[in-house]
Amino acid sequence: MSILEAQNVSKAFGGIHALDACTISVEQGSIAGLIGPNGSGKTTLFNVITGYERQDAGVIRINGKKIEKLTPDKVFGMGVGRTFQLTRIFPRLTVMENMHVAVQRRGTTSLLSRWSSSHEQRQALELLEFVGLTELQDVPAGNLSYGQKKLLEFAFILIAQPQVILLDEPAGGINPTVIHYLQDRIRDLNQRGVTFLIVEHNMEFVMSLCDTVTVLHRGTTIASGTPQAVRSNPAVLEAYLGD
Amino acid sequence: MKKIKRFGLLALLALLLAFPQLFPDPAVTSIAIFALLYAGAATAWNLFSGYTGYISLGSAVFYGVGGYALALLCKGWNIQGGYVPFLLLPLVGLIASVFAIPLGWIALRSSRHVFVVITIAMFNIIQLLAYNLPGITNGSAGMFLPTPPWDAAFFNTPFYYVSLIVLLFSIGVSWWVRNSKYGLGLLAIRDDEDRALGLGVKTGPFKLVAYVISAFFIGMIGALIAYFIGSLYPPFAFTSVFDINVALMAFLGGIGTLVGPIVGAFLLEPLTQYITVQLQVVGLDQILFGSLMLAVILLLPEGIVPTLRRRWVKWTASRSATSPVAGIRGKGQALLVKGGREGKR
Numbered sequence: 240m241s242i243l244e245a246q247n248v249s250k251a252f253g254g255i256h257a258l259d260a261c262t263i264s265v266e267q268g269s270i271a272g273l274i275g276p277n278g279s280g281k282t283t284l285f286n287v288i289t290g291y292e293r294q295d296a297g298v299i300r301i302n303g304k305k306i307e308k309l310t311p312d313k314v315f316g317m318g319v320g321r322t323f324q325l326t327r328i329f330p331r332l333t334v335m336e337n338m339h340v341a342v343q344r345r346g347t348t349s350l351l352s353r354w355s356s357s358h359e360q361r362q363a364l365e366l367l368e369f370v371g372l373t374e375l376q377d378v379p380a381g382n383l384s385y386g387q388k389k390l391l392e393f394a395f396i397l398i399a400q401p402q403v404i405l406l407d408e409p410a411g412g413i414n415p416t417v418i419h420y421l422q423d424r425i426r427d428l429n430q431r432g433v434t435f436l437i438v439e440h441n442m443e444f445v446m447s448l449c450d451t452v453t454v455l456h457r458g459t460t461i462a463s464g465t466p467q468a469v470r471s472n473p474a475v476l477e478a479y480l481g482d
Numbered sequence: 483m484k485k486i487k488r489f490g491l492l493a494l495l496a497l498l499l500a501f502p503q504l505f506p507d508p509a510v511t512s513i514a515i516f517a518l519l520y521a522g523a524a525t526a527w528n529l530f531s532g533y534t535g536y537i538s539l540g541s542a543v544f545y546g547v548g549g550y551a552l553a554l555l556c557k558g559w560n561i562q563g564g565y566v567p568f569l570l571l572p573l574v575g576l577i578a579s580v581f582a583i584p585l586g587w588i589a590l591r592s593s594r595h596v597f598v599v600i601t602i603a604m605f606n607i608i609q610l611l612a613y614n615l616p617g618i619t620n621g622s623a624g625m626f627l628p629t630p631p632w633d634a635a636f637f638n639t640p641f642y643y644v645s646l647i648v649l650l651f652s653i654g655v656s657w658w659v660r661n662s663k664y665g666l667g668l669l670a671i672r673d674d675e676d677r678a679l680g681l682g683v684k685t686g687p688f689k690l691v692a693y694v695i696s697a698f699f700i701g702m703i704g705a706l707i708a709y710f711i712g713s714l715y716p717p718f719a720f721t722s723v724f725d726i727n728v729a730l731m732a733f734l735g736g737i738g739t740l741v742g743p744i745v746g747a748f749l750l751e752p753l754t755q756y757i758t759v760q761l762q763v764v765g766l767d768q769i770l771f772g773s774l775m776l777a778v779i780l781l782l783p784e785g786i787v788p789t790l791r792r793r794w795v796k797w798t799a800s801r802s803a804t805s806p807v808a809g810i811r812g813k814g815q816a817l818l819v820k821g822g823r824e825g826k827r
Contacts, residue, residue: 289680311680321680329673331738332666339663340670342682354663399682 240303242267242434243288243319243403248297249458250283257283259458260297263436265403265451270425270435272449272466274442276479280458281438282324285405289321290314301403315341320396321405324438326388328395330381334372337380337391338363341399362398370394370424386413390421403434410441422448446470454478502642511638513755515710518645519703520751522652523724524731524743526699529656530692531729532738533665535672536594539725540601543585543608544578544697546720548704550612551577553625553714563628567709568644571702578701579694586693590686602722609720624715627708641710648706652699653744659692660740668692672738723768727754730771734778736785745786750774 243265250258258280265271273281286292288299290311299306301317309317320341329337339354367373370390375383380391389409396404406425410418418441425435425448439445445452446466454462454469456478462469469475498518502511523545531538551574556567589600612619619625630637659665667688670678679685708714728743731750736742750771757767782789 291676291680312682312684315680315682327674327677329670329677331673332669336666336669339666340678340681340683342663342667350664351658351662353661354666395681
């Protein structure tokens, strides 16, 4: 069953068609890759799925449920978390405070109670341990290195236990040690049932990690399948090398 | 360390409680009353503007609305001077909050840069209305509040303690918000609003509620100052000087911190009062504050409290062997090593 589905989604900015009848389907429990040359519409697709932009045409379904006119907070509430290409954390909050921003509480009284409730605090500590940032919990997040910020952004989404996580270039600009570390974290979570959709230019990262790969070119899906099939697809080769 | 902190706070509270007995001179207690009220106003201003990063320069709207609300309530219900007007303060605060709902709803639809301009525009509109609705405000002829029947030696005492209660109440609410999940959402909005929205923070309602809470306290404080002075005129009830002073106090002490605005107010408000009342030079404080604003932005961009806190951490670090600064760096490197190792687990 596909947990996340986009059908013929189009989005134009002025005269530029960032997405042109783009279609993608992500199976529940899989790790899906989304690749394509620069400007092919990958980030725009992420923005449309997570409610930061609204599509001009097409349908997006999460768990079979159509999402339309949903704001980012509602999409997040449906269990879809994301990271940004240029990591977005809260620089003046401490690492621990960053962990607690994501809201999974309901009702006014719980919002007015302390953010560091025992249950969530334990969860936050576990997750910081999971990404290896435990010892930096009291440091302002703005002081972290780029790689550490990526790990923090990854961890603070996890606290709300999303079903699907969209990662926008998780391996961009971080050193190989952290890349391997991140790959292991993704596999670990995937074994626990979390679905991933990953935009990445690092082909080694995508090919070794993903079950399926979808290729975008000029806003249109040109290929979709296993990494091996996609790699030898002539249309893909042409999109990357040709014209 | 925690014990010292608690002891210090208790000592400070005792000093504040005993102040009118220690310094009974009305000239001194008057300054103290203004210092307490401005500390409360700066705290309330900070609760919205400091935590969310949306700088409001139109909070004087609620300051003026509070003053007029109390004057109108006393007139309408025929209330005499005394303790009763103090009891009306929560109601006055509610009225100011009700005003804040539509104003905040409109102003908060804009980006934070446009927001500053809109709050100033709203302030000007409301001030113009105060001039031009003589049926309600009595226009530029002004309004008078009932005079309490207390003699000169006692007069300031009730005002002092009510001001102290309002200040403590506003600090309490600000502290509560700062430590709540809600307050964390406000701080997240300050750092990256879109990001916060994408993590389920309902940014619109969050901002509006903070704006309304802030108006509640500023309305009460406006009413208290109007009652203390005894009269209301549009240019003084709705004065941009209020906003500039309150913002400067928060910036000087440390915007976004709990203690900063209080420190800023306790430093600046006595100075203002001293210059205007004791030296009898009207306007000198404004020139001084203008230069001070520049000095703060250039020399203490974070404000006094965060700067001192950082110095303190550095100082204690240099004294003890386990320096936190070096520790952080060490831990950061340890992370990568650990990350690599644990990754293969």
